[in-house]
Amino acid sequence: xxxxxxxxALVFGSAAGIVVGLARASRRWWLRLPATLFIGTFxxxxxxxxxxxxxxxxxxxxxxxxxxxxAATLALSVYCGAYMAEVVRSAVGAVELGQRAGAAALGLxxxxxxxxVVWPQALRVGIPAAVGVYVMTLKDSSLASVxxxxxxxxxGVAVRExxxxxxxxxxxxxxxxxxxxMAWIISLCGQLLERRLAVPGFGTVRSRRVRSVTTVA
Amino acid sequence: MDRxxxxxxxxxxxxxxxTSVLRDVSLELxxxxxxxxIGRSGSGKSTLLRCINGLEPFESGSxxxxxxxxxxxTAKRSALRQTVGMIFQNFNLFPHLxxxxxxxxxPRKLRQRxxxxxxxxxxxxxxKVGLAHRARAYPAQLSGGEQQRVAIARALAMQPKAMxxxxxxxxxxxETVGSVLAxxxxxxxxxxxxxxxxHEMGFxxxxxDRVMFVDEGVIVEEGLPRQVLRAPSHERTRVFLRSxxxxxxxxxxxxxxxxxxxxxxx
Numbered sequence: 001x002x003x004x005x006x007x008x009a010l011v012f013g014s015a016a017g018i019v020v021g022l023a024r025a026s027r028r029w030w031l032r033l034p035a036t037l038f039i040g041t042f043x044x045x046x047x048x049x050x051x052x053x054x055x056x057x058x059x060x061x062x063x064x065x066x067x068x069x070x071a072a073t074l075a076l077s078v079y080c081g082a083y084m085a086e087v088v089r090s091a092v093g094a095v096e097l098g099q100r101a102g103a104a105a106l107g108l109x110x111x112x113x114x115x116x117v118v119w120p121q122a123l124r125v126g127i128p129a130a131v132g133v134y135v136m137t138l139k140d141s142s143l144a145s146v147x148x149x150x151x152x153x154x155x156g157v158a159v160r161e162x163x164x165x166x167x168x169x170x171x172x173x174x175x176x177x178x179x180x181x182m183a184w185i186i187s188l189c190g191q192l193l194e195r196r197l198a199v200p201g202f203g204t205v206r207s208r209r210v211r212s213v214t215t216v217a
Numbered sequence: 218m219d220r221x222x223x224x225x226x227x228x229x230x231x232x233x234x235x236t237s238v239l240r241d242v243s244l245e246l247x248x249x250x251x252x253x254x255i256g257r258s259g260s261g262k263s264t265l266l267r268c269i270n271g272l273e274p275f276e277s278g279s280x281x282x283x284x285x286x287x288x289x290x291t292a293k294r295s296a297l298r299q300t301v302g303m304i305f306q307n308f309n310l311f312p313h314l315x316x317x318x319x320x321x322x323x324p325r326k327l328r329q330r331x332x333x334x335x336x337x338x339x340x341x342x343x344x345k346v347g348l349a350h351r352a353r354a355y356p357a358q359l360s361g362g363e364q365q366r367v368a369i370a371r372a373l374a375m376q377p378k379a380m381x382x383x384x385x386x387x388x389x390x391x392e393t394v395g396s397v398l399a400x401x402x403x404x405x406x407x408x409x410x411x412x413x414x415x416h417e418m419g420f421x422x423x424x425x426d427r428v429m430f431v432d433e434g435v436i437v438e439e440g441l442p443r444q445v446l447r448a449p450s451h452e453r454t455r456v457f458l459r460s461x462x463x464x465x466x467x468x469x470x471x472x473x474x475x476x477x478x479x480x481x482x483x
Contacts, residue, residue, distance in 0.1 A: 102311070103311075105302070105372075106299070107296070199355050202312045
């Protein structure tokens with residue numbers, strides 16, 4: 001359950017994050033403004049409240065039925081999306097201005113320049129931060145239990161109820177362990193991706209400027 | 218000498234906010250001509266180049282490149298930029314691509330060349346600038362001079378009618394400056410129309426057809442290299458040259474009677 005919830009939230013969140021992040025970085029104010037509001041709102045409000053809002057307030061507002069998993073997925077996706085948007089925006093912003101000039105000077109239009117020059121670089125820069133957001137989303141998915149969605153933590157708590165005295169430690173340790181493994185897998189995927197995309201000399205740790213000065217044929 | 222004009226700039230005026238950077242600048246570049254622009258930092262030379270290929274918008278005046286008006290719409294702008302190549306002071310190579318891929322990218326996306334074709338062409342160009350043996354290297358693995366030569370090959374891949382060089386050797390170690398200038402010299406000899414902003418006076422003296430001194434957004438002086446560099450008619454030019462030339466050339470700049478620099482009609 002946690003897997004499904006988290007996976008969906010990560011997928012929707014990443015997609016939303018890319019769209020909103022790019023909008024936030026756009027030169028067009030009518031894209032930038034809504035994006036900024038979106039990011040500001042959903043990064044400032046605790047996920048717990050967002051979950052409550054999705055589950056309790058939305059049905060009241062729109063007279064629709066909102067099942068638990070839908071509310072949880074929606075809230076978590078939006079939450080993840082807001083953070084991903086900032087990751088995308090700053091990664092894109094980290095690409096040197098000169099890159100766009102270089103691409104433009106060749107005649108590439110803005111879309112081509114973005115797809116072939118800016119995005120590949122932003123992607124490499126943004127992976128570590130994205131992994132951070134993914135792990136955060138995974139952990140915060142545990143809060144879905146407060147609206148009754150039986151994901152990992154909720155199940156663990158319920159199991160614990162059976163025998164609070166002896167069961168507690170084992171269950172909580174087990175639950176914690178499972179989260180740990182999942183987070184570790186996400187982090188590992190990030191590292192593998194980084195390694196596969198790595199280009200000699202284009203690192204996030206070393207400054208590129210220093211490189212070009214000291215590098216000799 | 219009635220060669221066609223490749224770049225025509227008329228009454229170009231450009232400001233960055235309140236700061237006026239270019240004031241009523243006009244110039245003309247004929248086919249096969251090499252124009253070297255000299256001047257202090259901040260005199261507007263780079264901005265001039267960036268206006269020519271549409272990287273920088275401008276307030277008034279007109280720029281026509283190979284018959285295309287620079288103020289035209291976006292689709293035309295791409296055609297414009299394919300006609301005039303630009304070389305930057307900090308190279309602006311794409312760090313995530315190899316030298317070959319850097320050179321091949323634009324032809325693949327803009328001329329619909331297949332990957333094999335584009336990379337084969339790229340190899341020929343890299344050979345031309347003396348870097349075929351580094352075709353598979355990434356920019357970070359290349360020295361500054363090598364990166365700039367790849368940048369030149371990359372610009373040449375689009376078969377431009379003219380090329381703009383914005384202080385191409387200013388970021389380079391003295392040892393590698395020569396390698397880049399050699400490539401530029403070769404291009405000039407092959408008939409490429411070039412506007413070169415540089416501090417390399419030797420290059421200006423030996424390769425330029427015309428030298429132009431820009432100061433505070435205005436063309437102060439323009440003429441044949443031996444006139445502008447050895448016997449400038451304006452005091453500002455003299456002062457500038459004195460500040461950057463060696464003692465030997467400085468002596469030349471100060472000597473002899475004022476010489477009327479031939480003025481080209483712009």
